[in-house]
Amino acid sequence: MPRPVITLTTDFGEGSSYVAQMKGVILTLNPEATLVDITHKVPPQDIRHGAQVLDDVTRRFPSDTIHVAVVDPGVGTERRILYARIGTQNYIAPDNGLLTLVAHRAPPSQTIVLTKRDYWLAEVSSTFHGRDIMAPVAAYLSLGLNPVSLGPPVEDLLKKTWPEAHVEDNRIEGSVVSFDSFGNLITDITIKMLGDLVTSDSVVVHCGEQQIRGIVHTYHGRKPGSLVALVGSTGLLELAIVNGNAAKTTQTEVGSPVIITW
Amino acid sequence: MPRPVITLTTDFGEGSSYVAQMKGVILTLNPEATLVDITHKVPPQDIRHGAQVLDDVTRRFPSDTIHVAVVDPGVGTERRILYARIGTQNYIAPDNGLLTLVAHRAPPSQTIVLTKRDYWLAEVSSTFHGRDIMAPVAAYLSLGLNPVSLGPPVEDLLKKTWPEAHVEDNRIEGSVVSFDSFGNLITDITIKMLGDLVTSDSVVVHCGEQQIRGIVHTYHGRKPGSLVALVGSTGLLELAIVNGNAAKTTQTEVGSPVIITW
Amino acid sequence: MPRPVITLTTDFGEGSSYVAQMKGVILTLNPEATLVDITHKVPPQDIRHGAQVLDDVTRRFPSDTIHVAVVDPGVGTERRILYARIGTQNYIAPDNGLLTLVAHRAPPSQTIVLTKRDYWLAEVSSTFHGRDIMAPVAAYLSLGLNPVSLGPPVEDLLKKTWPEAHVEDNRIEGSVVSFDSFGNLITDITIKMLGDLVTSDSVVVHCGEQQIRGIVHTYHGRKPGSLVALVGSTGLLELAIVNGNAAKTTQTEVGSPVIITW
Numbered sequence: 001m002p003r004p005v006i007t008l009t010t011d012f013g014e015g016s017s018y019v020a021q022m023k024g025v026i027l028t029l030n031p032e033a034t035l036v037d038i039t040h041k042v043p044p045q046d047i048r049h050g051a052q053v054l055d056d057v058t059r060r061f062p063s064d065t066i067h068v069a070v071v072d073p074g075v076g077t078e079r080r081i082l083y084a085r086i087g088t089q090n091y092i093a094p095d096n097g098l099l100t101l102v103a104h105r106a107p108p109s110q111t112i113v114l115t116k117r118d119y120w121l122a123e124v125s126s127t128f129h130g131r132d133i134m135a136p137v138a139a140y141l142s143l144g145l146n147p148v149s150l151g152p153p154v155e156d157l158l159k160k161t162w163p164e165a166h167v168e169d170n171r172i173e174g175s176v177v178s179f180d181s182f183g184n185l186i187t188d189i190t191i192k193m194l195g196d197l198v199t200s201d202s203v204v205v206h207c208g209e210q211q212i213r214g215i216v217h218t219y220h221g222r223k224p225g226s227l228v229a230l231v232g233s234t235g236l237l238e239l240a241i242v243n244g245n246a247a248k249t250t251q252t253e254v255g256s257p258v259i260i261t262w
Numbered sequence: 263m264p265r266p267v268i269t270l271t272t273d274f275g276e277g278s279s280y281v282a283q284m285k286g287v288i289l290t291l292n293p294e295a296t297l298v299d300i301t302h303k304v305p306p307q308d309i310r311h312g313a314q315v316l317d318d319v320t321r322r323f324p325s326d327t328i329h330v331a332v333v334d335p336g337v338g339t340e341r342r343i344l345y346a347r348i349g350t351q352n353y354i355a356p357d358n359g360l361l362t363l364v365a366h367r368a369p370p371s372q373t374i375v376l377t378k379r380d381y382w383l384a385e386v387s388s389t390f391h392g393r394d395i396m397a398p399v400a401a402y403l404s405l406g407l408n409p410v411s412l413g414p415p416v417e418d419l420l421k422k423t424w425p426e427a428h429v430e431d432n433r434i435e436g437s438v439v440s441f442d443s444f445g446n447l448i449t450d451i452t453i454k455m456l457g458d459l460v461t462s463d464s465v466v467v468h469c470g471e472q473q474i475r476g477i478v479h480t481y482h483g484r485k486p487g488s489l490v491a492l493v494g495s496t497g498l499l500e501l502a503i504v505n506g507n508a509a510k511t512t513q514t515e516v517g518s519p520v521i522i523t524w
Numbered sequence: 525m526p527r528p529v530i531t532l533t534t535d536f537g538e539g540s541s542y543v544a545q546m547k548g549v550i551l552t553l554n555p556e557a558t559l560v561d562i563t564h565k566v567p568p569q570d571i572r573h574g575a576q577v578l579d580d581v582t583r584r585f586p587s588d589t590i591h592v593a594v595v596d597p598g599v600g601t602e603r604r605i606l607y608a609r610i611g612t613q614n615y616i617a618p619d620n621g622l623l624t625l626v627a628h629r630a631p632p633s634q635t636i637v638l639t640k641r642d643y644w645l646a647e648v649s650s651t652f653h654g655r656d657i658m659a660p661v662a663a664y665l666s667l668g669l670n671p672v673s674l675g676p677p678v679e680d681l682l683k684k685t686w687p688e689a690h691v692e693d694n695r696i697e698g699s700v701v702s703f704d705s706f707g708n709l710i711t712d713i714t715i716k717m718l719g720d721l722v723t724s725d726s727v728v729v730h731c732g733e734q735q736i737r738g739i740v741h742t743y744h745g746r747k748p749g750s751l752v753a754l755v756g757s758t759g760l761l762e763l764a765i766v767n768g769n770a771a772k773t774t775q776t777e778v779g780s781p782v783i784i785t786w
Contacts, residue, residue, distance in 0.1 A: 002555035007544075013443030014276050014538050015303035017319050018495075020269075023298050024322030031264035031296070031324055034555070036547050041539035044444050045505065057541050060548030060655075062555055073505060076480025126480040128495030131322075181537030182568050218600025218650040233542075233652030243569065243597060275705030276538050277565035279581050280757075282531075285560050286584030293526035293558070293586055306706050307767065335767060338742025388742040390757030393584075 004142035005034045005062055009053055010070040010130065011042040018128065022068070022135040025121065029139035038067075045073040047097045048162050052177060054091075055101035056234045063088040068138045069098050070130035081133055082157055083147050085110040090141065092134045097160030108157065115151035165189045172260040174237070176207075176252050183245030187258045189237040197262060198231060205229040206259040207239055208250050219243075266404035267296045267324055271315055272332040272392065273304040280390065284330070284397040287383065291401035300329070307335040309359045310424050314439060316353075317363035318496045325350035330400045331360050332392035343395055344419055345409050347372040352403060354396045359422030370419065377413035427451045434522035436499070438469075438514050445507030449520045451499040459524060460493060467491040468521040469501055470512050481505075528666035529558045529586055533577055534594040534654065535566040542652065546592070546659040549645065553663035562591075569597040571621045572686050576701060578615075579625035580758045587612040592662045593622050594654035605657055606681055607671050609634040614665065616658045621684030632681065639675035689713045696784040698761070700731075700776050707769030711782045713761040721786060722755060729753040730783040731763055732774050743767075 006026060012018045019040055026033055038057050042050045050071035058067050072079075072094045080095040087106045092114075093099055099108075114133060117124075119140045124132040137150060165174030165188040174189035185207070197203045198215050205212040215237075216228045224243040227250070232238035239258070240246050268288060274280045281302055288295055300319050304312045312333035320329050334341075334356045342357040349368045354376075355361055361370075376395060379386075381402045386394040399412060427436030427450040436451035447469070459465045460477050467474040477499075478490045486505040489512070494500035501520070502508050530550060536542045543564055550557055562581050566574045574595035582591050596603075596618045604619040611630045616638075617623055623632075638657060641648075643664045648656040661674060689698030689712040698713035709731070721727045722739050729736040739761075740752045748767040751774070756762040763782070764770050 005551055005555065011443070015299075015301040016443055017301055017315050018442070020298070020300040020319045021322045021495075024319060024324075024327075027267055027296070027298070027327075028322070028324045031267065034551070035298070036544070036551070036559070037539075038544040039539040039541055044507075053541050053544075057544045057548060060545045060552070062548075062552045065548075065551075074482070077482045125495040127492065131495065180542070181535070181540055220598070220601045230651065233545075233649040233655065245568075273705070277561075277563040278705055279563055279577050280704070282560070282562040282577075282581045283584045283757075286581060286586075286589075289529055289558070289560070289589075290584070290586045293529065297560070302705075306769075336744070339744045387757040389754065393757065 002062070003032050003034050004030070005036060005065040006138050006142055007036045007038050007058070007061065007065060007067045008040070008070075009038040009042065009050060009067065010040045011044045011046065011050065012040045012070070014040050016040055018131070021131050025131055025135040026139045029136055030142050033139065033142045042071050045071060047071055047073075047160060049178060050098050051101045051160070054098065055105065058089050058102060059087065059105070061089060064090065066090045066092065066138045066141050068130070068134050069093040070134060071098055072096065072129065075129050076126040081114045081129060083112040083114060083137070083150055084108040084157060085147070092138055094129075095158045097158050099157055100159045103157060103159065110147060111154050111157055112147055113151045113154050116149060119145070119150060165193060167193050170261065174258045174260070176254055176256045176258060178254060179247045183241070183247035184232070185239040185246050185250065185252060185258075186232065187237045187239070189258065189260065191231045191235045194231070194237065194260070197260065200262060203260060203262045205237075205239070206261065208252055208256065210250060212239070264324070265294055265296050266292070267298060267327040268400050268404055269298045269300050269320070269323065269327060269329045270302070270332075271300040271304065271312060271329065272302045273306050273308065273312065274302045274332070276302050278302055280393070283393050287393055287397040288401045291398060292404050295401065295404045304333050307333060309333055309335075309422060311440060312360050313363045313422070316360065317367065320351050320364060321349065321367070323351060326352065328352045328354065328400045328403050330392070330396050331355040332396060333360055334358070334391065337391050338388040343376040343391060345374040345376060345399070345412050346370040346419060347409070354400055356391075357420045359420050361419055362421045365419060365421065372409060373416050373419055374409055375413045375416050378411060381407070381412060427455060429455050432523065436520045436522075438516055438518045438520060440516060441509045444502070445509035446494070447501040447508050447512065447514060448494065449499045449501070451520065451522065453493045453497045456493070456499065456522070459522065462524060465522060465524045467499075467501070468523065470514055470518065472512060474501070526586070527556050527558050528554070529560060529589040530662050530666055531560045531562050531582070531585065531589060531591045532564070532594075533562040533566065533574060533591065534564045535568050535570065535574065536564045536594070538564050540564055542655070545655050549655055549659040550663045553660055554666050557663065557666045566595050569595060571595055571684060573702065574622050575625045575684070578622065579629065582613050582626060583611065583629070585613060588614065590614045590616065590662045590665050592654070592658050593617040594658060595622055596620065596653065599653050600650040605638040605653060606678075607636040607638060607661070607665075607674050608632040608681060609671070616662055618653075619682045621682050623681055624683045627681060627683065634671060635678050635681055636671055637675045637678050640673060643669070643674060689717060691717050694785065698782045698784070700778055700780045700782060702778060703771045707765070707771035708756070709763040709770050709774065709776060709782075710756065711761045711763070713782065713784065715755045715759045718755070718761065718784070721784065724786060727784060727786045729761075729763070730785065732776055732780065734774060736763070
C-alpha cells in the first residue's frame with residue numbers, strides 16, 4: 001500500500017508556526033503520512049482565493065489524497081466542519097464556501113459533518129480548529145478510518161457565488177482573479193468560454209486602458225515587453241508581458257474587469 | 263519502527279539555500295528521515311523568538327522527534343553546541359539560550375556537549391555549523407546512535423532571562439512578543455496568570471491608547487472591526503481585530519507593554 | 525533500496541500553486557518519492573542565480589538524487605529540455621544555461637534531449653513544461669526508468685558566460701552575486717583565487733566607498749557593527765556586518781564590483 005498523502009492549504013502565511021503545529025499533530029498519529037504544503041499564502045480569510053487554489057491544484061494529486069484546507073474566518077462560531085469525497089479526492093474544510101469550485105467541477109459523492117470528538121484532540125481551542133479537529137481527523141483517515149465514523153452524512157455544502165465571467169451576445173465579461181509570481185494576470189475567463197475565439201484574428205481583449213488583438217499560443221508569440229493574452233496552464237485566460245511583469249505595467253487589481261470583444 | 267522525524271528551525275529565511283544544504287546532508291546519511299520545516303522566518307539572530315517557536319511547536323511532535331534549531335549569532339566562537347533530551351523530544355542547538363523556554367517547561371533529562379568529530383562532516387566551516395555539525399549529528403541520531411557517543415555530559419545549559427510578564431497585587435504587566443500572519447498581537451501573559459480573570463466582567467486590557475473591557479472566548483464575541491482580547495491556541499493572551507489586522511491598527515511593536523487591571 | 529529523492533528549484537515564488545501542481549504530478553506516478561524544495565525564490569527568469577543555487581546545493585545531496593530545475597523564460601519556444609548526469613547527481617532542466625556551473629565543476633557523463641512523449645503528461649500546455657514534461661520524467665526516473673528511454677543522446681549543453689571574477693597581476697576583480705537572509709554580500713571570488721591572501725595582513729577588499737583590511741576567519745573576528753570580509757560556507761568571499769546587515773549598510777546591488785588589492 002502506498003504511503004498516504006495529506007496536503008495543507010491555509011492562510012497562515014509561509015513559515016507560520018501554526019502550520020508546524022498541525023504537522024506535529026498529524027505525524028504523532030501517523031508518522032508514515034507524506035505531508036505536502038499546497039500553499040499557506042492564501043490572503044487572510046480570502047475564501048474565494050482558497051477555493052481557486054484547491055480547484056487548480058488538488059485534481060493533480062494521487063487518488064485518495066486527503067486535502068486539509070483552513071481558511072476559516074468563522075472559527076469558533078457555529079459553522080460546520082466537513083469531510084467531502086469529490087472525484088477521487090478527500091477534503092476536510094470548514095463549510096464556508098471553500099469547496100465551492102471543486103464541488104462545481106464534480107458533485108461530492110459523500111459529505112459528512114465532523115461531530116465525533118473521538119477523532120479530535122482531547123483539548124479543543126476556540127480559535128484553531130485546523131490543529132485541534134481537522135489535523136487529527138486527516139491523520140485518522142490516512143490510517144484507514146472509514147469517514148462514516150466521523151459524524152452524520154449531510155446532503156448539502158455551502159456554495160458561495162462570486163461575480164463570475166459570463167458570455168453575452170457579442171462579448172465576454174470577466175475579471176482578474178489573481179496574479180502569479182511573474183506578475184501575470186489570471187482571469188476567470190475559461191478556454192471553454194473562448195471556444196473558437198482562441199485562434200480568431202478579430203478578437204480583442206480589453207483590460208484597463210490596454211487593448212490586445214488576438215490570443216497567442218505562448219509567451220513568445222510577440223516581442224519582449226509587449227502585452228499578450230494567452231490561455232494559461234490551468235485553462236484560464238491570462239495577460240502577460242513577454243519577459244516582464246504585467247501586474248505592475250497594467251496597474252490592475254483583483255476584480256479589475258477584462259472584456260473580450262470580436 | 264516508524265520513520266524518524268527531524269525538524270528544522272532557523273533564521274535563514276524561507277527559500278534559503280542554506281536550509282536545502284542541511285537537508286542534503288541529512289538525507290545523504292539517512293534517506294529514510296522525514297524532514298519537517300518548523301520555520302525559517304525567525305528574525306535574524308533573535309534567540310528569544312526562536313525559543314518561543316520551539317516552545318509553542320515542538321511539544322506537538324511525535325515522541326523521539328529530533329529538533330535541529332539554528333539561530334546562532336555566536337557561530338565560530340567558543341559557544342558550545344548541545345544535544346538535550348527534554349520530555350519526549352530531542353534537541354540539537356547552540357548553547358545560547360535557544361532552549362530556555364522548553365527547558366523551563368521540563369528540565370532536560372540528558373544534556374551533552376557535541377565534541378566527537380566522528381559524527382560531523384569531514385570539513386567544518388567556521389560560519390555554518392548547522393550544516394557541518396548539527397545536520398549530520400541529527401542524521402546519526404535518527405539512525406539510532408546513542409547520544410552518549412556525541413560527547414561528554416554536562417549539568418547545565420545556558421538560560422536567558424528576558425523581561426517577562428509578572429503578576430502584581432492589582433495588575434498584570436506583560437508585553438507583545440510577536441505577531442501572527444493575521445496581524446494578531448501575541449503577548450507573554452499566560453492563561454495561568456489570568457486565572458479567573460478570563461471570565462471576569464471587570465477586567466480591562468490596556469495596550470497603547472487602547473482599552474479593552476473583558477476577555478472574549480472567540481474572535482466572534484464582538485462585532486467586526488472591534489479590538490478584542492482572548493486567550494489564543496497556545497495559551498497566551500492575544501489581541502485581535504475581528505476580521506481585521508490588529509498590528510496595523512494599534513501600531514504596536516514587539517516589546518510594547520500590555521497591562522491588565524481589574 | 526532507499527527512497528528516491530527528487531528536488532525542485534524554481535522561480536515560481538514561495539507558496540506558488542505551480543509548485544504544488546508539480547508535486548501532485550510526481551506523487552501520482554511515484555507516491556514513494558521524497559520531495560525536497562531547494563528554493564522557489566530564484567528571481568523570475570534569472571538563469572544565473574538558478575545556476576548558482578544548483579551549484580551550491582545539489583552536491584550536498586545523496587547519490588542518484590534527481591534535481592528538477594525550472595527557470596525557463598524560453599518555455600513554449602524551440603529550446604530543448606535535457607536530462608544530464610553530472611557527477612553522482614541527475615538533472616532535468618531546460619537547455620538554457622541553468623546547468624552551466626554544475627557542468628563546469630564536472631563534465632556531464634550523459635546528456636539526453638527529452639523527446640519521448642510516453643513519459644510526459646498526456647496533455648502538454650505551452651506555458652508549463654515543469655509540470656507537464658519535467659515532473660513526470662523525474663517521477664519515471666525515480667521508479668528506475670533508464671534515461672536512454674527519454675530521447676536521443678547529445679554531446680553538448682548550452683553554457684552561458686557571465687562576467688566572472690578574474691585574477692590580474694596585482695588585483696582580483698569580482699562582483700556581488702547575491703545576498704543571503706542576514707544581508708551578507710556573496711561575491712564570485714573563490715577561496716582558490718584568494719590562495720595565500722586569505723591569511724595576508726596586507727590584503728585590502730574594496731566595495732563601493734568601503735575598504736576592508738584583511739580577511740577574518742569568522743564573523744566574530746571584529747567588533748559588532750564593523751564590516752568584515754571572510755570566506756563563507758560555500759567557498760566564496762563574503763562581506764558581512766558583524767551582527768548587522770551589510771546589504772543595507774553598503775547599499776550595493778547584484779553586480780556591484782568587489783576588488784581585492786595587496
